[in-house]
Every structure is written in structure tokens, then in C-alpha cells.
Amino acid sequence: MNLKRHSSTIALAGLLAASTPAFAQTVDVQQYWTSASESKAMNTIADAYKARGGKWIDSPSADFDSTIAAATSRIAGGEPPSAVLMTPSAAMRDLASSGQLRNFDDLAAANGWQKAMPPVVWDKLNVDGHLVGLPVGIHADNWVWYSKAAFEAAKIEEPKTLDEMFAAADKLKAAGYTAFAVGGEPWQEVTILTSMIIALGGPDYWNELFIKRDPEALKSPILPKAFELFRKVSTYADPASPGRSWNETTNMVVTGKAGMQFMGDWARGEFLAAGQVAGKNFGCFLMPTDKPAYAIVVDIFAFPLNKDEDRIKGQTMLAETVMDPAVEAKIAAVKGSVPSRLDVDTSTLDLCAVRGVKSLGTPGVTVSSTYDALPGDLNGRMTDLATQFWTDPSMTVDTGVKSLGDILQSK
Structure with missing residues (x-):
């Protein structure tokens, strides 16, 4: 759904409406959680x-990029939001470095x-020695989801190897x-x-x-094999794949129309x-x-500098709200995330969350997803490359590998 943020006039009206004897601490939140589960998670934070006693102004955008663009524009225009939903990416670091x-x-x-955060999360949220973002949950983007009914009907066990996964795909197709349910959007394609x-x-690696x-990593036989398997997945996509949103694609697995989906x-x-x-x-x-x-992706709130005293108090209250272990547990329960605090009770989480x-707690297993690891321009170029390779069968594996190398070695 394409949503536009509230205008500054509406935000101002909200502030004036809050001017009562019990003056509410106001937050204006620029965010992009609009799917069913995402909305539930954001409502969990808003309700808490x-x-x-705070006043919540919701300023939704269509997606991550539109959220960052809207927030940056508002900051430049002197009407910053109180909080911005984002990841600890180059965008966060740029905003922090520029004060x-x-x-x-x-x-x-x-x-x-x-002490409450995993070290990998704490490190991501600190810029120049200062904590500039607060986590609301941890995701990983290298998951595969499957329909139990479809697997049972095709007499398939959960795959333990890539060969078994593709064998399962063949049985499902037969x-x-x-x-494989695939949403034909660039960011979904590059994730595969x-x-x-x-x-x-x-x-x-x-x-x-x-x-x-490291330039030596580009010489590994791993990359050609990865591009070959990436192309192999494209041969299983259904005709309605192009342009389909990730949650519509997930619904294909939910309703038993598809067997598997690569998705965070x-x-x-x-x-x-x-x-x-x-x-x-x-x-x-x-x-x-x-x-x-x-490969983790951390959802965070970053808090642009505000001059209004009510907004500053609202930011403090929101910070305390999202760092409340009970609130984190509720977010994880509806969003599908893993809590970003180590002291959250995980006894009620389902088997996928427990995995x-x-x-997250196994040494040497956690890495940063490319969303956080690479600068935004390199992420964009790699995403474009993935889409080009996905949609153009004439593009060779060698060309794909060389193009990725050119991207990663660029300054």
C-alpha cells in the first residue's frame, strides 16, 4: 500500500490538541511497517x-527508502520526526556523523x-562512541519457510542440504x-x-x-555456484511473480499454493x-x-535532534518503552523477530524463533546482512545486478560474477 506521511500541518494540529493541563509527551514516528504483522508490532509499541501517558503521531511511508527520504527531508526543513524506523545502515551512520x-x-x-544487548547489536548502534539507535528486534534474512501441508502431500522431509532443497522443489512442482514462491521485486531477488x-x-567466506x-574472495568457486543456483531458483517462479509484494508471496505458502519461500x-x-x-x-x-x-538485520529507532521540549521528553519515554523487556517480548510474538535484549523471557517463543x-547465541554463526554491511550505493548496485541476472537468461554466470566483483571493489 502506498501511504504518504502526514503533513506538518497535521503534526502541528496534533501538538496543539495535546496542549491540555495534562500536556502529553508527543512522538511523531516516521515508519514503514504496513503489512498485517508489521502493523501489529508497531501498534504494540504505540499502545505501550x-x-x-504519551501521545503518538503515526507518519507512515511505503517502504524503507521512502521513510529515509521523508525523514531526511523533514530534518532539512526544520520539522524532524521524533523517531525514524530504520536499520543500523549507512543512512543511520551518515545522520549520526553529521550530528x-x-x-x-x-x-x-x-x-x-x-549488558542487555548482544555485542554485535551494541556495536552496530554505536557511532563515534555514542549510542545513536535503539533496537526493536532482530531478524535474519537467510530463512526458508514452507507449507507443512504441501510437504506432507508431496511426502517431503525438511531439507538438510541444498541438493535436498532442490529435490524437494522438484517434488512440489510435480x-x-x-x-518456490518468489516476489519479483529487486530486493527479494537479491536476497535469494x-x-x-x-x-x-x-x-x-x-x-x-x-x-x-577481499579481492581473493572473488576468485572462489563459491560465487559461480551461487549464481548458478540463483538462476535455477528463477526457473521455478510462477508467471505472476513480477512485482508481487513479499507478504502477498508469503500468503502463497500460508494458503498452501506454494511449497517454499526464501524470506527473512x-x-x-x-x-x-x-x-x-x-x-x-x-x-x-x-x-x-x-x-x-x-545473517541479521536489526530493526531500530533513530531519534533526530528536536528542539521542542515536549518532543524531547517524548523521545525519552519512547526509548524507555522500546527497551522494556516486556514490550520486546510482545513485539517478537507478533512480528516474527527475535528479541534484541538478552534478558527477555523466550520461553513462550515458537520453534522458529527458538532456532x-x-x-544468535552461537559463537561464529552471526554475521551482518548486506543491508548493514555494505554502503547504500553498493547495496543498490548489487540489487540491480541480481535483478538483471534474474530477468535476463542470456546473462552468463561469468558476467554476473565479474559484475559483482566490480561492485564490491569500487570505491
Whole structure:
């Protein structure tokens, strides 16, 4: 759904309406969670904030890029939002380095937030020694989701290797199912390519390729194989794939029309929103490999500097709200994420979330997804390359590998 943010006039009206004897602490939140499960998660935060006595102004955008564009425009125009939903990416680091974000060093020290977060998350949220973002949940983007009913009908066990996964796809196709539900949007396509790379190479190779960007990593036979498997997946896509949203694509698995989907664990929220139960109606596995990896994406709030005293107090209240362990647990329960605090009670999480928690806590398994690891321009170019390769069967594997190398080695 294409949504436009509220105008500054509406935001001002909200502020004036809050001018009562019990003056509410106001937050204006620029965000892009619009699917069923995402909306539930954002409402969980909003309800918890309002329960503390605050006033919530929702400023939705269509997607991540539009959110960042809207927030940046508002900051430049002198009407910054109170909080921006984003990831600890180059966009966050650029805003922090230019002095546009509030830091929460004081609250972190007073409340022991560093000890509460996994070190990999804490490090992502610190820029120049200052805590400039607060986590609302952790996802990984190298998951595969499947329909239990489709697997049972095709007499398939959960795959443990890539060969078994493609064998399962063939059985599903023979049984009349769409084997791999794929939404033909660039960001969905590149996720399949990176999932193949991490499955074949594991965490060590991933870090050499995407974090260090070592030229020697580009010579590995892993990359040609990853492009070959990426193209193989494209042969299973259904005719309606182009342009289909990720959540519409997840619904194909939810309704049993498709067998599997490559997607981050935000997809789990869609299964839960449909009343399905992990292990009963749907299943999950991280990309099958003998080198386990967990490529994380962290959802965060960043807080642009505000001059209005009410907005500043509202930011503090929102910070305390999202860092409340009970609120984090509720977010995870509807969003499909893993809590970003180590002290959250995970006893009520389903088997897919438990697998995520276990991976997060296993040394050497967690890596940064390309969303966080690469600068925005390189992410964009790699996404364009993946789409070109996906849609143009005449593009060779060697050309794909060389193009990726050119991207990763560019300045």
C-alpha cells in the first residue's frame, strides 16, 4: 500500500490538541511497517507508549527508502520526526556523523543497556562512541519457510542440504504446487542470491567477501555456484511473480499454493497473523549448509535532534518503552523477530524463533546482512545486478560474477 506521511500541518494540529493541563509527551514516528504483522508490532509499541501517558503521531511511508527520504527531508526543513524506523545502515551512520541524531549514552549507562544487548547489536548502534539507535528486534534474512501441508502431500522431509532443497522443489512442482514462491521485486531477488552465497560459503567466506571485500574472495568457486543456483531458483517462479509484494508471496505458502519461500523471518509474523502455528501449519529452516550462518538485520529507532521540549521528553519515554523487556517480548510474538535484549523471557517463543535465538547465541554463526554491511550505493548496485541476472537468461554466470566483483571493489 502506498501511504504518504502526514503533513506538518497535521503534526502541528496534533501538538496543539495535546496542549491540555495534562500536556502529553508527543512522538511523531516516521515508519514503514504496513503489512498485517508489521502493523501489529508497531501498534504494540504505540499502545505501550500511550499507556505511559504519551501521545503518538503515526507518519507512515511505503517502504524503507521512502521513510529515509521523508525523514531526511523533514530534518532539512526544520520539522524532524521524533523517531525514524530504520536499520543500523549507512543512512543511520551518515545522520549520526553529521550530528543529526540524539544519543542515549546517559540512559544506557543508567539502565545497563550495553549488558542487555548482544555485542554485535551494541556495536552496530554505536557511532563515534555514542549510542545513536535503539533496537526493536532482530531478524535474519537467510530463512526458508514452507507449507507443512504441501510437504506432507508431496511426502517431503525438511531439507538438510541444498541438493535436498532442490529435490524437494522438484517434488512440489510435480505435485502441482509452486515450488518456490518468489516476489519479483529487486530486493527479494537479491536476497535469494545472497542466501545462496552464505549457504555455500558460510560465515568466514561471507565476512571476507562482504565485510573485508577481499579481492581473493572473488576468485572462489563459491560465487559461480551461487549464481548458478540463483538462476535455477528463477526457473521455478510462477508467471505472476513480477512485482508481487513479499507478504502477498508469503500468503502463497500460508494458503498452501506454494511449497517454499526464501524470506527473512518477518515472514513468520504473516503466518502468525493468519492464525498458523510453527511446526503444525508451517515450518522453517535457515539456508541448509554445513557451515551454519545467521545473517541479521536489526530493526531500530533513530531519534533526530528536536528542539521542542515536549518532543524531547517524548523521545525519552519512547526509548524507555522500546527497551522494556516486556514490550520486546510482545513485539517478537507478533512480528516474527527475535528479541534484541538478552534478558527477555523466550520461553513462550515458537520453534522458529527458538532456532533464531540459538543461532544468535552461537559463537561464529552471526554475521551482518548486506543491508548493514555494505554502503547504500553498493547495496543498490548489487540489487540491480541480481535483478538483471534474474530477468535476463542470456546473462552468463561469468558476467554476473565479474559484475559483482566490480561492485564490491569500487570505491
